[in-house]
Amino acid sequence: MLQVSNIRANKEVYIAAFKKRNFEAETILNDVLSLDESRRSTQSQLDETLAESNQLSKEIGMLFKTGETQKAGILKEKTARLKESSKLLSEELNTITAKLDALLYTIPNVPHQSVPAGVNEEDNEEVFKEGEIPVLAEGSLPHWELAKKYDIIDFELGNKVTGAGFPVYKGKGARLQRALITYFLNKAAEAGYTEYQLPLLVNEASGIATGQLPDKEGQMYHVTEDDLYLIPTAEVPMTNLFRDRMLTESDFPITCTGYTPCFRREAGSYGAHVRGLNRLHQFDKVELVRIEKPENSFEALDGMVDHIKGILRDLKLPYRILRLCGGDLGFTSALTFDFEVFSTAQDRWLEISSVSNFETFQANRLKLRYKDKDGNKHLVHTLNGSALALPRVLAGILENYQTPEGIMIPEVLVPLTGFDRID
RNA sequence: GGAGAAAUGGCAGAGUGGUCGAAUGCGGCAGUCUUGAAAACUGUUGAGGGUCACACCUCCGGGGGUUCGAAUCCCUCUUUCUCCGCCA
Numbered sequence: 001m002l003q004v005s006n007i008r009a010n011k012e013v014y015i016a017a018f019k020k021r022n023f024e025a026e027t028i029l030n031d032v033l034s035l036d037e038s039r040r041s042t043q044s045q046l047d048e049t050l051a052e053s054n055q056l057s058k059e060i061g062m063l064f065k066t067g068e069t070q071k072a073g074i075l076k077e078k079t080a081r082l083k084e085s086s087k088l089l090s091e092e093l094n095t096i097t098a099k100l101d102a103l104l105y106t107i108p109n110v111p112h113q114s115v116p117a118g119v120n121e122e123d124n125e126e127v128f129k130e131g132e133i134p135v136l137a138e139g140s141l142p143h144w145e146l147a148k149k150y151d152i153i154d155f156e157l158g159n160k161v162t163g164a165g166f167p168v169y170k171g172k173g174a175r176l177q178r179a180l181i182t183y184f185l186n187k188a189a190e191a192g193y194t195e196y197q198l199p200l201l202v203n204e205a206s207g208i209a210t211g212q213l214p215d216k217e218g219q220m221y222h223v224t225e226d227d228l229y230l231i232p233t234a235e236v237p238m239t240n241l242f243r244d245r246m247l248t249e250s251d252f253p254i255t256c257t258g259y260t261p262c263f264r265r266e267a268g269s270y271g272a273h274v275r276g277l278n279r280l281h282q283f284d285k286v287e288l289v290r291i292e293k294p295e296n297s298f299e300a301l302d303g304m305v306d307h308i309k310g311i312l313r314d315l316k317l318p319y320r321i322l323r324l325c326g327g328d329l330g331f332t333s334a335l336t337f338d339f340e341v342f343s344t345a346q347d348r349w350l351e352i353s354s355v356s357n358f359e360t361f362q363a364n365r366l367k368l369r370y371k372d373k374d375g376n377k378h379l380v381h382t383l384n385g386s387a388l389a390l391p392r393v394l395a396g397i398l399e400n401y402q403t404p405e406g407i408m409i410p411e412v413l414v415p416l417t418g419f420d421r422i423d
Numbered sequence: 424g425g426a427g428a429a430a431u432g433g434c435a436g437a438g439u440g441g442u443c444g445a446a447u448g449c450g451g452c453a454g455u456c457u458u459g460a461a462a463a464c465u466g467u468u469g470a471g472g473g474u475c476a477c478a479c480c481u482c483c484g485g486g487g488g489u490u491c492g493a494a495u496c497c498c499u500c501u502u503u504c505u506c507c508g509c510c511a
Binding site: 053054059065082 | 470471473474479480481
């Protein structure tokens with residue numbers, strides 16, 4: 001959520017920046033500013049009324065003490081009127097505040113200056129590419145065929161037990177999956193990230209703070225009985241660990257990692273592009289979260305990008321990095337880099353990580369600030385990134401490492417899987 | 424799930440209708456002393472809104488109510504603790 005004070009100071013700059021998102025902001029920003037105007041004037045009217053009423057109450061107290069009950073009675077009548085008007089004013093204030101918040105909730109983050117304009121994924125900017133695309137033997141298969149051939153992932157069983165999008169990993173498939181999780185967590189630990197095991201259900205306040213609610217409500221599974229949401233990403237519980245905190249200089253840097261399953265309704269998704277592991281309702285992911293001082297956040301973002309590069313090099317997977325254009329940029333993000341692995345048998349790029357700097361957008365909702373040496377308070381910057389999302393990495397490995405003799409296991413994983421080939 | 428107790432500032436802990444935004448202790452910060460540090464002493468020290476700055480307003484787990492006036496009384500929700508039940 002943007003800060004009104006920043007909107008006031010940077011309106012024109014924001015309007016221009018929002019154009020990169022194809023978001024026509026002028027009207028809404030003007031509405032925000034005028035609502036804020038009336039919020040403040042109503043607030044100060046209310047304050048004055050309350051001040052008067054407080055003063056009278058004090059006087060009444062004194063009069064009772066000195067036994068002048070008649071005088072007190074007269075003042076009491078006065079307060080009745082004040083009470084009435086303060087009630088009206090506070091109702092008005094609530095209405096205005098609710099309207100203002102509702103508007104603010106619909107405004108996405110301001111794209112970073114480096115974000116290219118664009119309408120969709122076609123306009124994302126490729127900034128890096130590495131790794132060799134293997135030449136596969138005749139008759140190579142997409143991963144869902146391989147999964148069936150080697151009996152390592154069973155989509156049908158998942159359909160029976162739950163429904164589409166909930167695959168069952170089996171035998172070496174399950175072990176490979178577990179090895180990947182361990183491997184990713186080990187890499188994060190080596191890089192200094194603190195590991196967490198997190199709740200998989202979160203409350204509404206958490207969903208709002210990281211920006212999943214109220215706008216993207218339909219993306220999360222909602223447990224209505226208890227009013228809890230299944231996490232769509234570990235970002236939600238991990239970032240919310242720091243909700244309502246006042247940090248100090250010595251708390252930085254804050255770097256966290258954790259493995260969780262992720263649950264996404266993906267309403268409306270179907271077709272060839274969602275086949276197999278390409279798009280699931282439940283999938284595994286290792287996530288990185290960082291909380292940084294504003295002046296360090298972009299350096300931290302680069303650090304995360306490098307971390308993920310290192311993993312993909314280790315796995316010897318061909319990948320590229322995209323700087324998302326305004327049209328493809330997530331609602332809460334100021335700058336996002338997507339990592340894509342080339343899926344040889346499908347002949348397409350699969351997104352396996354998304355690394356973002358949210359600047360103060362989440363911190364404002366989180367009420368997450370820090371106090372600098374001089375005692376001044378600032379919102380922090382929050383960042384997160386997948387390192388990595390499992391299913392598509394698995395798809396990439398299965399497809400790129402297939403040989404007529406079976407699927408070879410990337411070298412770095414062998415100590416963790418205990419086998420070097422699926423056949 | 425049942426019964427009881429509790430929730431106050433960074434922490435501990437007073438406060439049970441009016442000079443309480445809140446005693447006191449610890450911690451933090453600044454100073455005195457000291458070659459330096461510790462100790463001791465002195466001062467200072469919650470958050471949000473508002474203002475050029477003050478004033479002023481709000482916040483004692485959340486929400487609602489009683490009252491001229493609520494940390495304090497009432498209702499409700501949440502959380503924690505103790506006991507019982509159930510259970511991986």
